[in-house]
Amino acid sequence: MGRKAKRTADPISQGLQKLFQSVADEAIPEEFMALLDQIDAKAAENPAPIGSPPGVEETE
Amino acid sequence: MNPADDSRVFRAELVAVIPSLRSFARGLCGNRDLADDLAQEALVKAWAARDSYRPGTNFKAWIYTILRNHFYSISRRASRFAAWDPDLAARTLVSPADQGTALHMADLERGLGLLPIDQREALVLITTQGLSYEDAASVMGCAVGTIKSRVSRARAALTRFLDGADAVAPALAAGQREVDSVS
Numbered sequence: 001m002g003r004k005a006k007r008t009a010d011p012i013s014q015g016l017q018k019l020f021q022s023v024a025d026e027a028i029p030e031e032f033m034a035l036l037d038q039i040d041a042k043a044a045e046n047p048a049p050i051g052s053p054p055g056v057e058e059t060e
Numbered sequence: 061m062n063p064a065d066d067s068r069v070f071r072a073e074l075v076a077v078i079p080s081l082r083s084f085a086r087g088l089c090g091n092r093d094l095a096d097d098l099a100q101e102a103l104v105k106a107w108a109a110r111d112s113y114r115p116g117t118n119f120k121a122w123i124y125t126i127l128r129n130h131f132y133s134i135s136r137r138a139s140r141f142a143a144w145d146p147d148l149a150a151r152t153l154v155s156p157a158d159q160g161t162a163l164h165m166a167d168l169e170r171g172l173g174l175l176p177i178d179q180r181e182a183l184v185l186i187t188t189q190g191l192s193y194e195d196a197a198s199v200m201g202c203a204v205g206t207i208k209s210r211v212s213r214a215r216a217a218l219t220r221f222l223d224g225a226d227a228v229a230p231a232l233a234a235g236q237r238e239v240d241s242v243s
Contacts (some may be wrong), residue, residue, distance in 0.1 A: 024079040035103060
């Protein structure tokens with residue numbers, strides 16, 4: 001995964017973290033969940049194992 | 061794991077990443093509506109490309125790469141996506157009502173929006189999205205050293221801007237225009 005970037009307590013980092021955390025803390029708009037529901041419906045129609053190339057059977 | 065379980069796990073990953081995906085998109089384009097469009101498109105593209113995701117690898121970096129690629133793809137067709145509007149951004153990123161913060165959030169937002177996009181993106185990925193330098197480099201398709209350099213230059217420029225050097229703003233804006241003209 002790599003080394004984590006050094007976390008510093010400088011004012012710029014703190015300010016940016018607050019700004020972007022406020023976005024991340026927003027409620028997820030309904031259209032996102034509706035979109036995922038559509039994706040679920042498609043998944044039910046066409047299930048495929050993750051990590052395998054399309055059309056290739058899993059051997060494990 | 062059977063395909064149904066795979067789908068459930070993948071959906072859970074998608075749901076979990078939505079908040080940070082919206083946040084990253086907001087940092088990329090500086091516009092709430094466009095950012096949400098980008099994030100939704102990234103979800104669709106991620107689903108379509110789920111076979112290329114290797115479980116156990118960094119899911120956030122993987123889907124950020126998808127979102128970023130889509131952003132630059134549409135930026136080439138519509139310049140409005142590449143140009144962060146600092147005034148719009150100031151209304152887009154919600155400033156926490158913490159008056160005790162040392163920085164003026166509006167100034168920080170404005171300065172962020174004036175950074176060249178490659179510097180802004182690197183700074184956002186490292187400072188606000190919790191990515192390692194290695195993962196940020198993977199997302200941006202460049203060397204780790206380049207990420208470090210961009211973050212360093214972004215910090216230096218923001219520091220000058222926040223120190224009240226209004227004269228810095230035109231220089232930052234010039235950098236932005238230069239990047240936009242390339243996009």
